[in-house]
Amino acid sequence: MKLKKIFFFVPLATTMLFSQQTGEEVFKQNCAKCHATVLGITNDGGYDNSYVTPAPYVDELIEKLKKETKTKEKFSAFIKEYIENPNKRKTLYGNKGIKKFGLMPSLKGAISDEEKDLLIEYLYNKIENEKKLINAKKPKKVEKVDPREKLFTKNCAKCHATVLGITNDGGYDNSYVTPAPYVDDLIAKLKEETKTKEKFSAFIKEYIQNPNKRKSLYGKRAIKKFGLMPSLKGALTEDEIAQLSNYLYEKYANN
Ligand code: HEC
Ligand code: HEC
Numbered sequence: 001m002k003l004k005k006i007f008f009f010v011p012l013a014t015t016m017l018f019s020q021q022t023g024e025e026v027f028k029q030n031c032a033k034c035h036a037t038v039l040g041i042t043n044d045g046g047y048d049n050s051y052v053t054p055a056p057y058v059d060e061l062i063e064k065l066k067k068e069t070k071t072k073e074k075f076s077a078f079i080k081e082y083i084e085n086p087n088k089r090k091t092l093y094g095n096k097g098i099k100k101f102g103l104m105p106s107l108k109g110a111i112s113d114e115e116k117d118l119l120i121e122y123l124y125n126k127i128e129n130e131k132k133l134i135n136a137k138k139p140k141k142v143e144k145v146d147p148r149e150k151l152f153t154k155n156c157a158k159c160h161a162t163v164l165g166i167t168n169d170g171g172y173d174n175s176y177v178t179p180a181p182y183v184d185d186l187i188a189k190l191k192e193e194t195k196t197k198e199k200f201s202a203f204i205k206e207y208i209q210n211p212n213k214r215k216s217l218y219g220k221r222a223i224k225k226f227g228l229m230p231s232l233k234g235a236l237t238e239d240e241i242a243q244l245s246n247y248l249y250e251k252y253a254n255n
Helices: 002-018 023-031 058-070 072-084 096-099 113-137 150-155 181-196 197-209 218-225 238-251
Strands: none
Touching: 023 113, 058 072, 058 113, 072 113, 150 238, 181 197, 181 238, 197 238
């Protein structure tokens, strides 16, 4: 079964390889010598922004034709007809173009039907595709990290998980038991018990320096489960403690 599949795909893949011509190539071969794709680039590849191309700039042309033809079908039909039988009475781009550049010569016979389809697909999507490319190349906005988060990461995160189920080595195991209460639960419970932000901050400040089971607000069950939290006395300055408790208050259990 597997073998059959391979034999079926090989000839298909090779014919696709050999006949791979893109709409962009058809355009380069047949249209680009007159219709500029970049403004100001002269025939010999130099730059001169007063340089007049021998035919309308292709992006302008496409925009104007899309506006005039409205549907993709009409856009396609117009181009197919015009490149074989240019005629000033048919112009959609406008007589000003013909006055400026002269009438476009007929390209009858130069382009096969298949090439025409590729070409039109390319022209119709050219502007959008190029916009997408430019957007993809733009550096993504870096999410702003709260500078206070570092205090938590450095001093508390190795015990207090911020995401449940993430094990110490970065794996995922939803039965994994963290070494200390999950931070969202913890903050929710403390907010409930302390009521005001001042009391919340005072409690954190006191508890991280002098943990004690009689002070516990989170509950003795936690102490039974995890053991008492070790004292972090000296690890953070007064200012850092204040920043950290503000951060925890603002970030977690806000609903
Ligand atoms: C030898 C130069 C030359 C080549 C090659 C050429 N064009 Fe043009 N084209 C012009 C000129 C000049 C105009 C402006 C005058 C006009 O509209 O006829 C024009 C106008 C057009 C218009 C606008 C018609 C209108 O007036 O509404 C379309 C569409 C167009 N070209 C498509 C193409 C495509 C597609 C190709 C390649 C398959 C191509 N042209 C190749 C010279 C060229
Ligand atoms: C070495 C592991 C460890 C570190 C590091 C740690 N904790 Fe804890 N923490 C615990 C454990 C275990 C408990 C649960 C037992 C308890 O309440 O003492 C706990 C409980 C708490 C409680 C609840 C106290 C209660 O019982 O009411 C607060 C508040 C707290 N931690 C804040 C912090 C903050 C803020 C940091 C960082 C500055 C931090 N912890 C760092 C292990 C840790």
